[in-house]
Amino acid sequence: MIEAAQKKKPCAKKKIIVIALAAVMVAAVMGGAIFGFYSSDAGHLYVANQKLGHYEKIGYEKGQVLLIGSSSMEYWRTSAEDLSPLTSYNVGVAGTVVSEWIDWVDKMIVPFSPRAVVVYAGTNNITGKKGGNTGAETAELLKTLFEKIQNRLPDAKIYFIAITQAPSKDKVMSDINACNALIKELCQNDETLGYIDCNAEVLNADGSYKNELYRMDKLHFNEKGYAVWQKVVVPILISELA
Numbered sequence: 172m173i174e175a176a177q178k179k180k181p182c183a184k185k186k187i188i189v190i191a192l193a194a195v196m197v198a199a200v201m202g203g204a205i206f207g208f209y210s211s212d213a214g215h216l217y218v219a220n221q222k223l224g225h226y227e228k229i230g231y232e233k234g235q236v237l238l239i240g241s242s243s244m245e246y247w248r249t250s251a252e253d254l255s256p257l258t259s260y261n262v263g264v265a266g267t268v269v270s271e272w273i274d275w276v277d278k279m280i281v282p283f284s285p286r287a288v289v290v291y292a293g294t295n296n297i298t299g300k301k302g303g304n305t306g307a308e309t310a311e312l313l314k315t316l317f318e319k320i321q322n323r324l325p326d327a328k329i330y331f332i333a334i335t336q337a338p339s340k341d342k343v344m345s346d347i348n349a350c351n352a353l354i355k356e357l358c359q360n361d362e363t364l365g366y367i368d369c370n371a372e373v374l375n376a377d378g379s380y381k382n383e384l385y386r387m388d389k390l391h392f393n394e395k396g397y398a399v400w401q402k403v404v405v406p407i408l409i410s411e412l413a
Contacts, residue, residue, distance in 0.1 A: 215267050219279055222262045226283075231260055233284040236412060240291035241267045243335065247397060253405050257412055259289075268295045269312035276319045287412055288320055289404075291332040293350055299343040306349030313354055321363060328411075330365040331358065332404060336373055338380045338389035367407055372399045 236259040238244050244263030251259055262279055264271075269292050272279075280288060293313055296304040304312065317329050333351045340347060351368070358366035373381055373396070382389070384396035392399070 212271065215264050215271055218264050219262070219275060222264070223279060223282070226260055226262075231283060232258055234286050235259060235283070236287045236289065236408065237280060237283045237285035238263060238289045238291075239272060239280065240289075240332075241265060241295050242391060243294070244289075244291040246391060247400065249397065253401050254408060257409060260285075263291070266295060267292065269293055269309065269316055273312070273316050273319055276316070276323055280320060281323050285324065285327055287328045287330065287408070288324075289330045289332065289408065290316070291334075292316070294334045294340070294347070297334070297340070297343050297346045297350065299346070306346035306351075307353065309346070309350045310353035310357075313350075314357060317357075317364060328363055328365060330367055330408065332400075333366065333368040333370060335392070336370045336380070337385060337391075338382065340390065365407070365411070367404050369399050369403045372403060 236254065236257050238247070238250055238259060238261040240263045242263070242265035244250075244261065245265045247253075247261060247263070250261045260283060272290075272292055290313075293309045296309040296312065297306060313331065317331075320327060320329055331354050333354070334347045336344060336347065351370075355366045355368070358364040373384055375381055384392060384399065386393050386396075
């Protein structure tokens with residue numbers, strides 16, 4: 172009996188190790204959900220699946236407004252209330268790059284059959300670091316995303332919210348401006364695309380940043396920052412879609 176008990180100990184230890192590793196993995200992903208970032212493509216996909224599962228559970232009405240993109244979209248916690256009387260669903264995922272949304276069109280966008288898709292993406296592509304994209308490259312990726320959405324949902328209007336100028340992005344501002352300019356030109360030549368630019372509202376008269384609009388990271392909007400979207404983005408969407 173003693174020998175049998177001793178033989179079982181290694182198995183028990185293995186189970187404990189497996190459970191501990193699983194707990195660490197879950198904690199890493201959930202930590203991202205709590206603190207607002209996800210450190211890997213797998214983490215992004217996990218959160219995307221969670222969001223989709225949430226809407227599938229509570230039910231959603233097709234043919235409405237869908238909000239997609241990275242952290243600035245996900246952190247727009249009051250989007251549903253702000254866009255009322257429009258019915259909207261926010262599936263933004265912090266940390267995502269444009270290529271992920273290209274891959275997710277069939278999974279995260281098409282099921283909603285939206286009549287309008289509002290996109291805030293590209294800022295995580297333009298990092299100024301190895302592996303990042305230039306403004307022109309990011310614009311090309313966004314163009315690919317728009318074309319894929321148009322192919323799947325030919326009746327949907329796509330709105331692009333210009334990448335926000337932010338203090339922490341100052342070193343790559345030329346690329347951000349280049350990307351925004353290219354997308355603006357694209358939208359001007361395609362009636363199914365809309366371009367919404369809030370950047371005039373985040374700068375002072377002398378061109379300096381209105382630092383009071385940003386969180387401590389000098390990248391993401393705080394409540395005062397989202398008031399800019401409420402002032403600029405919301406009226407455009409409601410006037411055109413309500």
